[in-house]
Amino acid sequence: MFRAGYVALVGLPNAGKSSLINALVGQKVAIISSKPQTTRDNILGILTDKNYQIVFVDTPGIHHSKNALDRAMTKNVRSAVSGVDLVLYLIDGGKEPSEEEKEYIAHLEVPYLIVKTKIDLKNLKTFDADIEVSSLTGENIDVLKEKIISYLPEYKDKHYIYDEDMYTDKSVKFLIAEEIREKALNILHQEVPHGVAVEIIRFQEKDEICYIDADLVCENDRHKGMIIGKGGQTLKKIGSYAREYAEELLQKKVMLKIFVRVEKDWRDRPDKVKSLGY
Ligand SMILES: Nc1nc2c(ncn2[C@@H]2O[C@H](COP(=O)(O)OP(=O)(O)OP(=O)(O)O)[C@@H](O)[C@H]2O)c(=O)[nH]1
Numbered sequence: 141m142f143r144a145g146y147v148a149l150v151g152l153p154n155a156g157k158s159s160l161i162n163a164l165v166g167q168k169v170a171i172i173s174s175k176p177q178t179t180r181d182n183i184l185g186i187l188t189d190k191n192y193q194i195v196f197v198d199t200p201g202i203h204h205s206k207n208a209l210d211r212a213m214t215k216n217v218r219s220a221v222s223g224v225d226l227v228l229y230l231i232d233g234g235k236e237p238s239e240e241e242k243e244y245i246a247h248l249e250v251p252y253l254i255v256k257t258k259i260d261l262k263n264l265k266t267f268d269a270d271i272e273v274s275s276l277t278g279e280n281i282d283v284l285k286e287k288i289i290s291y292l293p294e295y296k297d298k299h300y301i302y303d304e305d306m307y308t309d310k311s312v313k314f315l316i317a318e319e320i321r322e323k324a325l326n327i328l329h330q331e332v333p334h335g336v337a338v339e340i341i342r343f344q345e346k347d348e349i350c351y352i353d354a355d356l357v358c359e360n361d362r363h364k365g366m367i368i369g370k371g372g373q374t375l376k377k378i379g380s381y382a383r384e385y386a387e388e389l390l391q392k393k394v395m396l397k398i399f400v401r402v403e404k405d406w407r408d409r410p411d412k413v414k415s416l417g418y
């Protein structure tokens with residue numbers, strides 16, 4: 141029997157959803173950072189084997205809506221949860237689940253597993269979970285995989301929802317834009333990261349080389365200054381890490397130019413949020 145279906149990863153910001161999806165798929169499909177609210181879109185990570193295909197949906201962390209971007213993210217979570225075969229509800233092993241979370245879980249209308257994450261950490265809290273994992277060490281990832289498969293619908297013949305060799309639904313362009321955002325998130329501090337978006341404005345791939353121009357969008361001139369850094373050092377660092385990733389992904393030389401663009405308070409403007417792809 142072949143099994144195939146959809147599994148959504150849901151939980152508070154920073155619970156470890158993107159890290160777990162990457163660990164399950166065995167490829168980097170989603171960016172990760174220590175700052176909450178890293179993921180903004182629903183991102184698919186696809187794991188195919190001869191007997192199954194699991195389509196994982198990474199989602200933005202559940203949080204209260206403050207601006208147009210937050211509202212778009214909340215909508216993404218809601219749409220991810222409807223119609224899947226299984227929800228993995230992730231709880232950071234170092235944090236006690238809140239009443240609000242328990243209530244959210246109780247109201248889920250699809251089968252779910254509570255997954256306690258980051259169990260490699262010290263000082264874990266004790267709470268009930270269906271499975272405990274570490275994306276960092278890989279502990280229990282295979283056990284979780286087997287459990288997940290048992291929830292998926294069965295088919296007599298091979299039933300691929302996506303091509304066998306696809307590991308994400310996102311384009312190379314999207315993956316590179318996200319990588320730039322990840323590097324920016326990891327290098328920048330305080331309030332800057334949340335107001336950052338990336339737009340690829342030129343993507344020209346030739347046999348030997350790929351030319352990529354990207355706009356790193358931020359909310360005001362002060363942030364722009366912080367992103368560029370003293371003598372352009374910060375932006376240079378972001379660019380060189382992201383270029384390394386792009387060269388690995390495309391298997392060719394990449395000329396990456398990043399420009400910093402200010403879109404005044406874009407997160408409060410629904411039209412801007414939409415035009416930036418959220
Ligand atoms: N020690 C340890 N840290 C982890 C593990 N999984 C994730 N983390 C860390 O937890 C932080 C958040 O991880 P993410 O995977 O980005 O979390 P997320 O739930 O996708 O966060 P949002 O996209 O903001 O909702 C990062 O600093 C990760 O490195 C783990 O198994 N062990």
Ligand SMILES: [Mg+2]
Pocket residue numbers: 157158159170171172178179198199200201
């Ligand atoms: Mg994430």
